[in-house]
Amino acid sequence: MNKSIILLTCFLIAFLGKSNIVFSQNCKTLLPVPVQVKSLDGNFQLSSNTKIVVPSGNADIREVADLFDGQLASLTGQKLEISNAKTKRSIEFKLNTQANSSLGNEGYSLNVTPQNITISANKPAGLFYGAQTLLQLIPPVKANGPVAVACADITDFPRFGWRGLMLDVSRHFFTKDEVKRFIDQMVKYKYNVFHWHLTDDNGWRIEIKAYPKLTSVGAWSVFRTGRYGGFAPEEEGEPATYGGFYTQDDIREVVKYAADRFVTIVPEIDVPAHSKAVLAAYPEVSCSGKPTTVSAGTNNGIGENVFCVGNEQNFKMLDVIFGELASLFPGEYIHIGGDEANREFWRNCPKCQQRMKEENIKELPDLQSYFTRRIGKIIASKGKKVIGWDEILEGGLAPEASVMSWRGLDGAIAAAAAGHSAVMSPTSFCYLDYLQGEKNIERNSFGYLRAKRVYEFEPVPEGVDPKYILGGQGNVWTEFIPNYRRVEYMTWPRALVLSEILWSPKTERNWDEFVPRMEAQFPRFDQAEVNYATSIYDPEVAMVKTAEGDYRIVFTPEIKGLDIYYTFDCTFPDKFSAKYDGNPIKTPKGSSEIWAITYRDGKPIGCLLVITFDELRTRM
């Protein structure tokens, strides 16, 4: 219901008299907003006769054109002919004969005139991004006639080179086809890094030939569903049937799929902690050596899940594992995790204590630094660079190692001060597993992060030289995300917000102008059958204590133009109910809950919110 209303209200499609020309999206709906857009008069009429023109003998450009053609077909139902012969009224892809330095490797120019559409760039990646912009000018409707594409002159290039999304496939396993769908969606908004969190306590997801039990045992847990965190404990002898993993052929297939779309995959093997799945497969890896099981979310973060640092064999094992990983992923970085190690297991372990003695290590954090340095050497020996969560910075790092700052901005600030580059992924702006709307509706997660708050993210911390900030990424942890539809719901639309932060100039930042750009993507999600949250239509609800000492209720809408109606008598509110006027509402005697709903232009658009005063008091 909501989505069809959005479709009607946001969608700029018109029909010309009796003809069936479909008019294009307005340039104002482009997201991320380009560096420079000049709207021009007139239209280019895209029809089934339009040809895509590419230079002969350039397989890379041909591949970009093929991808564009496939995307266009998904959007409009029309597949166009690709030709080497220049014709009138075509869509031409061409590389600049002389590099345009302001465009870099990923920038492009897109020129739409009534005669032609031209995308030019220094590199094929730029052509691909120009094509993504062009696709956003074309309405997501199955056209049975020409589409009029608004004339425009666009010049565009990214602010950051690392524009990433992370997907945790350990807490819940997502198939290679789902991963491809995730990548399909990312590239429409010009993301170029897919950080693949492949291992954790809940499952090891990548085939390692030398250690088959990592997947035959480590990829499987007992099955639990319901509310995460409250699962019934595992039973003695209960079969581990839930999970899955990628074969090395699967990995190669996804790597190629991503590379074809200019996405680099950064694989993560999270060590020394978050390794319960390894310990289930090879118990000798831990300090205690005790048999254990892959976590089904029944005891997450509790119990032994760290590698023993005193066991030399563990470094040999990790050398082999990272060696196989490096041979599968062509990107320059390997992510080694490094977060949230419970070092207490090392305190009571004779082997770890012996290591500390031999290496003259006094404190447990320094033992983790020792571990990180050894892993760093292993990664370097495979010709790769290390990146890890900001804990890896504690104790010193190889100069070429990079830090992923997740515990706020401090990790990046410290990294830059020590001469390391950083990727910004602070929980406060980038954790897409956090709830984005009314907590009563979205229910459980570790935190709360509204789209509007994400839009306030500035990846370069004050006082830090921007040269150290590679970019940023959104993280989709999946403890609370048991299926792929929910992955999509949590990712979109907040990943739209981040895409603009990471691609567009800071000077273009304007939430009120961003909102219609974001809403213009909703019909595209609908057409592509991508799930997304409409939480922006639900206000935040809070209870405040007034100066007079009484408690009142305040609504804070995330976007402008919403009307909020409410009741206290446990009946469904509608536009005939009391309307919120912006002033804190006095709660009537006897009432214990408020029900509310938002409308726009006289039509319901938000969810029905039912919130008790007890709940609101806990938020105060």
Ligand code: ACM
């Ligand atoms: C993390 O969220 N533990 C990196």
Ligand code: ZN
């Ligand atoms: Zn140990």
